[in-house]
Amino acid sequence: xxxxxxxxxxxxxxxxxxxxxxxxxxxxxxxxxxxxxxxxxxxxxxxxxxxxxxxxxxxxxxxxxxxxxxxxxxxxxxxxxxxxxxxxxxxxxxxxxxxxxxxxxxxxxxxxxxxxxxxxxxxxxxxxxxxxxxxxxxxxxxxxxxxxxxxxxxxxxxxxxxxxxxxxxxxxxxxxxxxxxxxxxxxxxxxxxxxxxxxxxxxxxxxxxxxxxxxxxxxxxxxxxxxxxxxxxxxxxxxxxxxxxxxxxxxxxxxxxxxxxxxxxxxxxxxxxxxxxxxxxxxxxxxxxxxxxxxxxxxxxxxxxxxxxxxxxxxxxxxxxxxxxxxxxxxxxxxxxxxxxxxxxxxxxxxxxxxxxxxxxxxxxxxxxxxxxxxxxxxxxxxxxxxxxxxxxxxxxxxxxxxxxxxxxxxxxxxxxxxxxxxxxxxxxxxxxxxxxxxxxxxxxxxxxxxxxxxxxxxxxxxxxxxxxxxxxxxxxxxxxxxxxxxxxxxxxxxxxxxxxxxxxxxxxxxxxxxxxxxxxxxxxxxxxxxxxxxxxxxxxxxxxxxxxxxxxxxxxxxxxxxxxxxxxxxxxxxxxxxxxxxxxxxxxxxxxxxxxxxxxxxxxxxxxxxxxxxxxxxxxxxxxx
Numbered sequence: 001x002x003x004x005x006x007x008x009x010x011x012x013x014x015x016x017x018x019x020x021x022x023x024x025x026x027x028x029x030x031x032x033x034x035x036x037x038x039x040x041x042x043x044x045x046x047x048x049x050x051x052x053x054x055x056x057x058x059x060x061x062x063x064x065x066x067x068x069x070x071x072x073x074x075x076x077x078x079x080x081x082x083x084x085x086x087x088x089x090x091x092x093x094x095x096x097x098x099x100x101x102x103x104x105x106x107x108x109x110x111x112x113x114x115x116x117x118x119x120x121x122x123x124x125x126x127x128x129x130x131x132x133x134x135x136x137x138x139x140x141x142x143x144x145x146x147x148x149x150x151x152x153x154x155x156x157x158x159x160x161x162x163x164x165x166x167x168x169x170x171x172x173x174x175x176x177x178x179x180x181x182x183x184x185x186x187x188x189x190x191x192x193x194x195x196x197x198x199x200x201x202x203x204x205x206x207x208x209x210x211x212x213x214x215x216x217x218x219x220x221x222x223x224x225x226x227x228x229x230x231x232x233x234x235x236x237x238x239x240x241x242x243x244x245x246x247x248x249x250x251x252x253x254x255x256x257x258x259x260x261x262x263x264x265x266x267x268x269x270x271x272x273x274x275x276x277x278x279x280x281x282x283x284x285x286x287x288x289x290x291x292x293x294x295x296x297x298x299x300x301x302x303x304x305x306x307x308x309x310x311x312x313x314x315x316x317x318x319x320x321x322x323x324x325x326x327x328x329x330x331x332x333x334x335x336x337x338x339x340x341x342x343x344x345x346x347x348x349x350x351x352x353x354x355x356x357x358x359x360x361x362x363x364x365x366x367x368x369x370x371x372x373x374x375x376x377x378x379x380x381x382x383x384x385x386x387x388x389x390x391x392x393x394x395x396x397x398x399x400x401x402x403x404x405x406x407x408x409x410x411x412x413x414x415x416x417x418x419x420x421x422x423x424x425x426x427x428x429x430x431x432x433x434x435x436x437x438x439x440x441x442x443x444x445x446x447x448x449x450x451x452x453x454x455x456x457x458x459x460x461x462x463x464x465x466x467x468x469x470x471x472x473x474x475x476x477x478x479x480x481x482x483x484x485x486x487x488x489x490x491x492x493x494x495x496x497x498x499x500x501x502x503x504x505x506x507x508x509x510x511x512x513x514x515x516x517x518x519x520x521x522x523x524x525x526x527x528x529x530x531x532x533x534x535x536x537x538x539x540x541x542x543x544x545x546x547x548x549x550x551x552x553x554x555x556x557x558x559x560x561x562x563x564x565x566x567x568x569x570x571x572x573x574x575x576x577x578x579x580x581x582x583x584x585x586x587x588x589x590x591x592x593x594x595x596x597x598x599x600x601x602x603x604x605x606x607x608x609x610x611x612x613x614x615x616x617x618x619x620x621x622x623x624x625x626x
Contacts, residue, residue, distance in 0.1 A: 006046055011039050013259050014231070015046050018200055020054055023229040025221050026257040027206075031287045032275065032590035033266025033533070036233045037071070040064070040202060041078045044085060052084045055199070061086045063198040065093050067205040069162070086198070090209055091161040091173055091375075094180035097194060099157070101183065105171070106151050108179050113148040117141055132500075133493045135478055136469035143468055166462035173375045177210050184216035191220055195228045206234035225255065237279050237586050260285050264590075266533050268296020271592050277617050278586045297326050297595040300618045302605045303626040305544060311601065314626050315340075318597050319538065321624065326595045330536055339534035341588040343541050343553055343581065345372065354512035357448070360501035364494055374517045378464045378499065382507075383514050384408075385461050386437070386451055390507075393438045405430055408461050433458035441507075448503040448510060449474060470499060537592040539585070542601040556581045558611025559604045599626075 006012045010028075017024040030036035044062065055061060064087045066072050076087045088096065098105060124137045147168075154169045159176055171179070183190050201217065203209055221230040236250075252258065264272050264287040272293070276286045301318045303309065319338060323331035330337040342348045345362060349355035361367050361376065370376040374383065385408050392400035406412060411430040417423040437454050440446040455461050456471035463471050472478075541553040554560040555578050566576045589596060602608050605625065612618050 006042060008039065008042070008261075010259050010261050011042050011046075013257070014039065015043050017231065017257055018043065018047055018051070018229055020051060020199065023199070023225070023227065024257055025225065025230045025253075025255065026259060027232045027234070027252055029235060029258065029260040029285065030233055031235050031262065031264060031279075031284070032238065032586070033264040034261035034287070035263075035265050036261060037075065037204065039261065040204065040233060041075060044079055048079075048082060048084060052082075055084060060197060060199055062200045062202070063093065064088075065090050065201070065203045065209070067208055071204065089161060090203075090213065091176060094176050094213065095159045095161065095171075097180045097190070098176065098183055099159070101187075101190070102154075102156055104183065104187070105157050105179060106154065108182065109151055109171075109175070110148065112175075113144050113151075117144050117148070120144070131492070132473075133496065135473060136493060136496055139469040139472055143465055147465075166464055172377055173370065177213055181210070181212040181216040184213070185219050191223060195220070195224045199227060200229040200231070202229075202231040202233065204233045205238075206232035207236050207239040208234075222253070237282060237284065237583055239583060262287050263290050264288070264293070265290045266593055267590060268294040268592075268594060270296040270298050271589065271596055274298055274596075274617060275586055275590045277615060278582060278589065281582070294594065296592070297322070298618065298622055299325060299597050300612065300623045301597065301599045301626055302609060302623060303599060303601045304605050305601045305603050309601075311542075314601075315538065315540070315599060317626065318599055318624075322536070322538075322595060322597050328536070328595065331595070331597075334538070338536045338538050339591065340538045340540060341591065343539065343584050343588065344543075347540065347542055348516060349513075352512050352516050354505075354509045354516060357502045357505040357509045357513050360498040364498045367495070367498065372517060374514075378466045381455070381461060381464055381467070382448065382451070382510055386455070386507075387511065387514065389434065390438060390441065393434070394441070401434060405434060405460075409433075410462060411459055430460065433460040445506045445508050447506050451507065452503060466495070467499065467503075470496065470503065532591060533593050534591055535594045536597075537588070537595075538597045538599065539588045540599050540601075541585075544601065552577045553581050553585065553600065554602060554604075554608075556585065557600065557602075557608045558614075559602045559608050 006015060014026065014028065017026045028036065028039070030039070044064070047062070052062075061083075062085050064075060064085055066075060066087065066089060069089060072087050072089060076085075079085050079087070086093075086096075120137050120141050124134065124141070127134050127137070150168055157169050157171055158167060159171045161173075184194065203214075203217070206214065217230055221228055262285050267275065267289070269289045272287050272289050280286075299318075299322060301314070301321075303311070303314050315334070319331050319334045323329060334340065342351070346355065346359060349358040349362075358371070361371050367376055371379075374380075385404065389401060389404045392398075392404065409430055410416060411426055411433065416426055420426045436458055437451070437460060440450055440454060452463070452467060452471050453474040456463050456475055541557075543552055543554050552560065555562055555566070562570075562576070562578065566578060568574075569576045589598070600608060609623055609625075612623070613620065
């Protein structure tokens with residue numbers, strides 16, 4: 001067992017708050033590169049040495065919530081897989097909270113489904129006969145009624161944090177979070193059991209934890225502040241997901257402690273100066289470099305956009321200039337040695353050639369977060385089942401094909417084989433379904449619609465509820481698209497419309513999307529790189545290519561003036577596009593360990609130059625006009 005020594009005063013301070021006799025809630029401000037995960041692990045090791053025996057005698061555990069499976073694995077490894085600590089993602093922890101309460105889950109779902117059915121029936125009554133939405137809604141209503149009618153026969157609900165959850169007795173990701181938040185807030189017995197089981201709850205990346213669940217944990221602590229520690233590790237400037245608690249860290253209760261980690265161990269001194277300037281309007285503490293930090297190099301490349309501008313060449317020249325300035329030959333290989341980060345996902349989608357799949361779904365607000373973390377219902381069918389199956393078929397890996405089919409296909413499920421009069425025929429049927437699906441790739445790259453239709457007709461894999469009406473429409477050769485219209489009385493379902501458009505993209509475009517969200521593409525995602533670091537970082541700023549309205553680097557850098565909507569949001573205390581852009585700019589710039597190149601495409605370069613000089617973000621000799 002690794003011996004724990006707390007040399008950092010902040011770590012020593014946090015350790016004091018974890019007293020089982022005098023617990024104290026805290027919010028740890030931890031800017032980029034400050035080593036908050038290292039602090040969390042060090043404090044837990046010290047706690048294990050001094051206090052964990054008391055938890056073991058009482059049958060209790062420390063709960064640690066992180067945002068990704070990779071982060072969970074890292075913390076578990078560094079705590080030597082000690083069973084005194086429950087380390088999980090927020091979805092897994094939410095499921096742990098609610099899964100024993102089958103009756104309560106059933107009643108919650110009944111109420112929710114009744115409301116959803118009522119809403120759909122009202123829309124159908126008011127809707128336009130013959131429209132695509134009017135065709136789909138009866139199928140949606142029927143599916144929800146079937147689920148409602150089946151609830152009383154379910155003995156136990158199931159849930160997979162990483163799966164599509166298509167079984168009759170499964171819950172989806174959104175339901176698990178919503179049920180957990182409701183139960184933590186409104187079930188006194190569950191509250192007592194939760195605090196009794198986990199007297200210490202630590203949440204990493206707390207600024208991105210679902211707002212409704214964070215507020216439930218705040219209520220929980222208010223009720224049990226004498227026996228329960230709620231510790232939050234985070235930085236509101238690094239909030240990536242829109243459904244996180246945006247004002248986290250502000251207006252905390254008076255009895256909360258607010259320690260700060262201000263030493264940046266990752267970035268060189270010059271980049272720390274820059275990111276301090278970027279976040280200065282928030283009034284947060286400034287970061288300081290560790291004694292060992294290098295000086296580092298920053299360059300700001302201004303490219304005047306015009307129809308003939310070759311952006312690939314602009315970026316190649318910028319990388320070559322960085323190689324000369326830094327005397328680092330790694331800048332000469334942008335394919336493998338330079339991490340390219342974009343400020344807007346739509347821009348990465350265009351460059352990564354998956355925008356026809358990504359853009360329609362990203363335009364639906366309620367899809368954004370789950371699309372970016374790969375948990376959007378419907379995606380797993382293609383990413384976890386079809387994609388690996390087709391790859392295994394093309395590589396001739398029969399063992400992998402059999403594994404995927406056994407795991408996911410209802411054709412060869414245990415129940416299907418037991419109830420069949422001829423199990424061998426079911427196996428032959430599954431094999432034929434696999435071959436029929438893979439035949440779609442014989443002479444072309446199929447579109448997702450073709451794949452969905454084939455899977456639906458063969459029954460090879462379950463069809464997620466969201467895609468069920470589309471699959472039925474495809475099988476019946478019914479209306480898939482309607483002309484767009486500005487008429488507000490048109491009968492449309494924005495979610496279904498988005499999926500209809502996305503499913504018209506090719507399977508290779510979908511593969512590119514999976515590569516992107518898995519952080520395997522050369523274009524890094526904001527949520528994928530948060531917490532990571534790279535020697536050489538190139539940040540691309542291009543509003544025109546991004547084509548979005550949620551972010552605007554040109555407003556941030558003074559090329560454009562704030563819109564009326566921005567001013568209205570600012571007056572009302574709501575988030576503006578400039579604030580969102582500032583956060584993401586901070587996250588991308590703060591990944592660099594040695595050198596940073598920022599390329600800004602704009603048709604008003606003089607205005608941008610004046611603004612960044614006025615803000616003291618860059619000096620004259622750091623700005624290079626392309």
